[in-house]
Amino acid sequence: xxxxxxxxxxxxxxxxxxxxxxxxxxLPSSTLRASSKPQFQSSALSQLGVSAIPAQSFVRNYVTAxxxxxxxxxxxxxxxxxxxxxxxxxxxxxxxxxxxxxxFLTGALTFGxxxxxxxxxxxxxxAVGSSSASQGLPKLRDDGxxxxxxxxxxxxxxxxxxxxxxxxxxxxxKDYQFVHLSAGDLLREEQSxxxxxxxxxxxxxxxxxxIVPMEVTIVLLENAMKRAIDSxxxxxxxxxxxxxxxxxxxxxxxxxxxxxxxxxxxxxxTMSQRLLERGKTSGRADDNPESILKRFRTFKETSMxxxxxxxxxxxxxxxxxxxxxxxxxxDVVAHIADRLK
Ligand SMILES: Nc1ncnc2c1ncn2[C@@H]1O[C@H](COP(=O)(O)OP(=O)(O)OP(=O)(O)O)[C@@H](O)[C@H]1O
Ligand SMILES: O=c1ccn([C@@H]2O[C@H](COP(=O)(O)O)[C@@H](O)[C@H]2O)c(=O)[nH]1
Numbered sequence: 001x002x003x004x005x006x007x008x009x010x011x012x013x014x015x016x017x018x019x020x021x022x023x024x025x026x027l028p029s030s031t032l033r034a035s036s037k038p039q040f041q042s043s044a045l046s047q048l049g050v051s052a053i054p055a056q057s058f059v060r061n062y063v064t065a066x067x068x069x070x071x072x073x074x075x076x077x078x079x080x081x082x083x084x085x086x087x088x089x090x091x092x093x094x095x096x097x098x099x100x101x102x103x104f105l106t107g108a109l110t111f112g113x114x115x116x117x118x119x120x121x122x123x124x125x126x127a128v129g130s131s132s133a134s135q136g137l138p139k140l141r142d143d144g145x146x147x148x149x150x151x152x153x154x155x156x157x158x159x160x161x162x163x164x165x166x167x168x169x170x171x172x173x174k175d176y177q178f179v180h181l182s183a184g185d186l187l188r189e190e191q192s193x194x195x196x197x198x199x200x201x202x203x204x205x206x207x208x209x210x211i212v213p214m215e216v217t218i219v220l221l222e223n224a225m226k227r228a229i230d231s232x233x234x235x236x237x238x239x240x241x242x243x244x245x246x247x248x249x250x251x252x253x254x255x256x257x258x259x260x261x262x263x264x265x266x267x268x269x270t271m272s273q274r275l276l277e278r279g280k281t282s283g284r285a286d287d288n289p290e291s292i293l294k295r296f297r298t299f300k301e302t303s304m305x306x307x308x309x310x311x312x313x314x315x316x317x318x319x320x321x322x323x324x325x326x327x328x329x330x331d332v333v334a335h336i337a338d339r340l341k
Pocket of ligand 1: 160274321323325326328
């Protein structure tokens, strides 16, 4: 709806511009050449996805074409032309021409607009920080998953804050050559990337233990997956994601359905101790008692429904995360060995 409104606004402005051009086209060519301003309003053009340059060159071509035409009688310097007996063009000839100019320009603009739309449009979602993502959140595609589950394997790794997801993923990467993508790490990286427009937003959500809007996280994940796939990888551990139902549904809809979810279970006291210990050196804005409480709450209220949802599809492998690092890992391998190849 908003896009339609903005397009109609652009068309209205462009038609105004066209109107003024068509008026200018019936001015003597010297008037056009003398003008330092393009005869199109470039803002209207850019909104249509057409730069001012083609418009200017159109004007230039039009002027050149005008110059190469036989001079109308009234403008010629020589001969009796223009004299009383000279043939005169009908008075309203120029006025008759402008609807054709208008039709031609509208066609050219529409063609340019379509071309422009196709030229640079990525087949995937826009990169976070790209100009196409500059208004609000990145827009997610809605044309089905970009990867096939036969080609790209995704295991979601979930569990409470500090349960040991990252620690276990690192071990699986070493032994089974997974690509480990931590949604939290990708968000922190984006937050500190120079020029990002999402830094403040991400920072606020993380500090409050809340879930960053899925548009940002899914784009970051998809971009990271594409980079890995380009270098020949196809097995992914997606750690700390999906944390909310909308993320789970959307990721499977537009990126790829997951194979299963590895879920680490543990009591809050144990997780809290681990996080406070980690907080002594991690430098993380959320490894403090206040944020930890908020993260626990978000986990129970928002992330557990995701685990339950996949459990309902018999796609959850649950492992006790309260044991030592090595015992947990042994359990992981025992539970999913047949699926790790
Ligand atoms: N089984 C374990 N026993 C004791 N300490 C552990 C165990 N697993 C991980 N840790 C330690 O607990 C801390 C948190 O672990 P880790 O970063 O892997 O958790 P996480 O689930 O990825 O956390 P977050 O959700 O906050 O990213 C780390 O300091 C890690 O070394
Ligand atoms: O999908 C996600 C994953 C994470 N977040 C935010 O990041 C922090 C930290 O995540 P860790 O996995 O513990 O590194 C988390 O509390 C959320 O605020 C997110 O929004 N979406």
